[in-house]
Amino acid sequence: MELAQDVGGKMAGGAAGARPRHVAIIMDGNGRWATERGWPRLVGHRRGAERVKQIARACPDLGVDWLTIYAFSTENWKRSTEEVLGLMKIFRRYIQHEAQGMAAEGVRLRFIGGRDRLDRKLQDLMASIEARTAGNTRLNLTVAINYGGRDELLRASNRLAARIAQGDVTEATQADLEACLDTAGHPDPDLVIRTSGETRTSNFLPWQAAYAEYEFTPTLWPDFTPEHLSRILDRFGLRDRRFGGA
Ligand code: IPE
Ligand code: IPE
Ligand code: MG
Numbered sequence: 001m002e003l004a005q006d007v008g009g010k011m012a013g014g015a016a017g018a019r020p021r022h023v024a025i026i027m028d029g030n031g032r033w034a035t036e037r038g039w040p041r042l043v044g045h046r047r048g049a050e051r052v053k054q055i056a057r058a059c060p061d062l063g064v065d066w067l068t069i070y071a072f073s074t075e076n077w078k079r080s081t082e083e084v085l086g087l088m089k090i091f092r093r094y095i096q097h098e099a100q101g102m103a104a105e106g107v108r109l110r111f112i113g114g115r116d117r118l119d120r121k122l123q124d125l126m127a128s129i130e131a132r133t134a135g136n137t138r139l140n141l142t143v144a145i146n147y148g149g150r151d152e153l154l155r156a157s158n159r160l161a162a163r164i165a166q167g168d169v170t171e172a173t174q175a176d177l178e179a180c181l182d183t184a185g186h187p188d189p190d191l192v193i194r195t196s197g198e199t200r201t202s203n204f205l206p207w208q209a210a211y212a213e214y215e216f217t218p219t220l221w222p223d224f225t226p227e228h229l230s231r232i233l234d235r236f237g238l239r240d241r242r243f244g245g246a
Contacts, residue, residue, distance in 0.1 A: 020190035020236050022066035023059070023229075024212070026204050027052070029196030029220030042086040047222040049094050056107065058226035059139050062233055066140045066187060070204050074114070074148030088119060091145060095125045099132065106138030112182035113147030114155065142186065149206035156180035183208055191236050193229075195221045213239055 034044030111126050159180040163169040189212045197218040215232050
């Protein structure tokens, strides 16, 4: 298949029957999962973090070598201080506890999103695990924390403007803007999954997912298993991705 407008081969793998190489997930429904059981929302977030481990472990055998997950949006600061601080604590613990295992299992962990607003200790942990797993190739796991697509595009635009001002870029191309995104060097997601029954994208990867396929499932994130993922991946293979072609 010819993909004339395919920037840097980022849309490769579009043939019918293909497996998605890059899956992105909007992990939604932790709060409802807990509330349904009469438990605090943070219990749902803790259970959700456990699911991330399980899903990430299943990916390589399912043929997925890029997994990008939405953990905290630029809009999630609107939540109660208790919930926000609780989530930040979960992120810190997750990185601390999983670092060893991920390094050993060949996971390359990276983060996207604005870091300035995050606690210094969390920022340091993020940088150190990124460095520690930089040589791993079994799974590329990218976690979006304080991520918003509009925020990312604004930060990227400012970087690009600086490159233009310095004379490094003259007439900006799509590739020049992509090189300024948090996801520079990552392939575009082939498939975006959102759990919990909501059918919106909530500011997740608006540039990168421009040609992604979408799956919306009513399952709440803490109930989402590798079997659910596997079934969704099977359905993906039935899709005919045309990228605007005839
Ligand atoms: C997703 O679950 C996790 C985050 C957004 C941090 P929610 O916390 O949004 O769960 P619901 O949508 O309220 O059930
Ligand atoms: C999207 O979920 C963000 C994450 C999963 C981190 P939200 O629960 O914040 O999205 P809305 O508010 O329903 O759009
Ligand atoms: Mg939600």
